[in-house]
Amino acid sequence: MRSLDGFACGKLAALEGARPRRTPVVTVRGSIFAERAGRHLLSFSCNDYLNLGRHLEVIKAAVAAAQHYGADASRLVTDNHPLYDELESRLARLKGAAAACVFGSGYLANAGIIPALVGATVCRYRHCDVAHAEALLAANRAKHQRALIATDGVFSMDGDLAPLSDLSTLAQRFGAWLLADDAHGLGVIGGGRGSSFTNGTAVDVPLQMGTLSKAVGAYGGYLCAP
Numbered sequence: 001m002r003s004l005d006g007f008a009c010g011k012l013a014a015l016e017g018a019r020p021r022r023t024p025v026v027t028v029r030g031s032i033f034a035e036r037a038g039r040h041l042l043s044f045s046c047n048d049y050l051n052l053g054r055h056l057e058v059i060k061a062a063v064a065a066a067q068h069y070g071a072d073a074s075r076l077v078t079d080n081h082p083l084y085d086e087l088e089s090r091l092a093r094l095k096g097a098a099a100a101c102v103f104g105s106g107y108l109a110n111a112g113i114i115p116a117l118v119g120a121t122v123c124r125y126r127h128c129d130v131a132h133a134e135a136l137l138a139a140n141r142a143k144h145q146r147a148l149i150a151t152d153g154v155f156s157m158d159g160d161l162a163p164l165s166d167l168s169t170l171a172q173r174f175g176a177w178l179l180a181d182d183a184h185g186l187g188v189i190g191g192g193r194g195s196s197f198t199n200g201t202a203v204d205v206p207l208q209m210g211t212l213s214k215a216v217g218a219y220g221g222y223l224c225a226p
Ligand SMILES: *Cc1c(COP(=O)(O)O)cnc(C)c1O
Pocket: 105, 106, 107, 108, 110, 152, 156, 181, 183, 184, 211, 212, 213, 219, 220, 221
C-alpha cells in the first residue's frame, strides 16, 4: 500500500469511529420542496430564504448573462470582469461600506479573511456573552499585536442575534476588530441589509462578511469593509 493510501485509510477509520461518516446524498430541490431517494420532502435546510434561487426574473437574468458573457475562469487567471465591480459596489452600498470583495463561497471568504488579518491564537467566548468576551480580552489582549472578535450576526440554529452594538463598543475599547458573519442576516433582517442594521441605525461593524449562497439565492461569499 502506498503511504498516501495508508494515511487516507487511517484517517477514514478514525472518522468512522468518532461519528457517522458524512456521505453526500443526491438531493434535487425545486422551490421549497426537495426530492431525496424517491421521497418528496419539505426542505427546512436550504437557507434560500426568499426563494430567489428559483425566481423567474433571476433565472432569466442568469440565462441572459450566460448568453452575453459565457463563462470565465477565476479572477486570478482572467482578471477583473466588469460584473465583479458592479456586484462589489452594490454590496458595499447595501452594507454602507467603502468597498467589498467577493469570494468563491462564504466558507472561502472566512478561510481567506481571518488568516489575512490575524494569527492563530483562538479564545472562545460563551454564546453571545459580552462579559465573557470582555474578560478574555482583558486577560489576553496585551499579549497580542492584533485581535479580532468574530461572531455570527444571526445564529443559524435558533435565529438569535449577536449583541453587535455591545461587541462593537468592546472592540473599540480593546483596539480589536469586529467581524460579523451575516450569512443568515442578509436579505432577512434590517430591511434586508443584515444584522448591523436591525435598530434603525447602523452598528459600527468594520468587517461585514456574508454569503451569496443563502437569501441571495446564488453562490459565493463577500466581505464589506472600510
Ligand atoms: C452557510 C454559512 C457560511 C458558508 O457560506 P457558503 O457560501 O455556503 O460557503 C458561513 N458562515 C455561516 C454562519 C453560514 O451559515
